[in-house]
Amino acid sequence: MTAPLNAFTVDLEEWFHVCGVGGTLNPENWDRLPSRVELTTHILLDALARAGVRATFFVVGWIAERYPHLVEAVREAEHEIGSHGYRHERVYDLGPERFASDLRRSVQALHAVGVPRVTLFRAPEWSINDRSLWALEQLARDGFTLDSSMAPLKIVGSLAYPRHPHLRHTAACPVDRNDEDLFRKSPIGFGKKDSLQRCNRSRSRPRPKERHFTVRSSNSSRAMKPSAT
Numbered sequence: 757m758t759a760p761l762n763a764f765t766v767d768l769e770e771w772f773h774v775c776g777v778g779g780t781l782n783p784e785n786w787d788r789l790p791s792r793v794e795l796t797t798h799i800l801l802d803a804l805a806r807a808g809v810r811a812t813f814f815v816v817g818w819i820a821e822r823y824p825h826l827v828e829a830v831r832e833a834e835h836e837i838g839s840h841g842y843r844h845e846r847v848y849d850l851g852p853e854r855f856a857s858d859l860r861r862s863v864q865a866l867h868a869v870g871v872p873r874v875t876l877f878r879a880p881e882w883s884i885n886d887r888s889l890w891a892l893e894q895l896a897r898d899g900f901t902l903d904s905s906m907a908p909l910k911i912v913g914s915l916a917y918p919r920h921p922h923l924r925h926t927a928a929c930p931v932d933r934n935d936e937d938l939f940r941k942s943p944i945g946f947g948k949k950d951s952l953q954r955c956n957r958s959r960s961r962p963r964p965k966e967r968h969f970t971v972r973s974s975n976s977s978r979a980m981k982p983s984a985t
């Protein structure tokens with residue numbers, strides 16, 4: 757029996773990076789709002805270090821530009837870095853052209869703070885779904901190899917979406933390439949009290965195609981030790 761490998765992921769963003777709201781939380785007001793991202797990220801980094809857990813941080817480009825030292829701290833702690841868009845806007849609201857531009861700007865922001873290669877992506881509000889599957893082609897064209905945006909949940913995603921990592925073939929990555937060239941999809945889940953342990957127990961039954969479970973969390977994240985139930 758193969759024990760599940762749990763993956764811990766974080767969206768590195770501000771408390772005011774909320775999709776689809778206006779007024780005070782409009783992007784033009786962001787620089788005037790109180791920031792919490794440094795404090796909460798350092799709390800989380802400390803917790804991850806104590807637990808001996810390495811995570812994947814999906815970073816908003818706007819954050820990388822304003823807090824380069826924060827991205828540096830995440831990298832120094834040997835966590836993975838991915839893109840969470842530049843302005844934290846829903847993919848299907850952006851449309852293909854603006855999404856391509858936002859994506860590239862997010863990558864440039866990460867390059868500028870020393871991230872050499874950006875190949876991992878999570879859309880704000882998991883907004884790659886049946887309304888925006890074209891975004892996967894764009895990601896593949898831009899050299900991304902892993903997406904963690906399609907939630908197996910109602911409303912933001914679909915219960916029909918796979919709950920385990922899988923390869924998804926896109927026109928930009930033909931099926932006749934080697935595995936590492938194919939576009940990988942990673943599932944998401946929510947950590948809540950013992951939910952991860954319960955998930956692991958149910959998944960400890962032999963399921964050879966399933967390799968890991970990803971916990972999506974934000975500033976209130978709590979580190980969880982990789983479980984080997």
Ligand SMILES: [Zn+2]
Nearest residue numbers: 767769880881
């Ligand atoms: Zn987010």
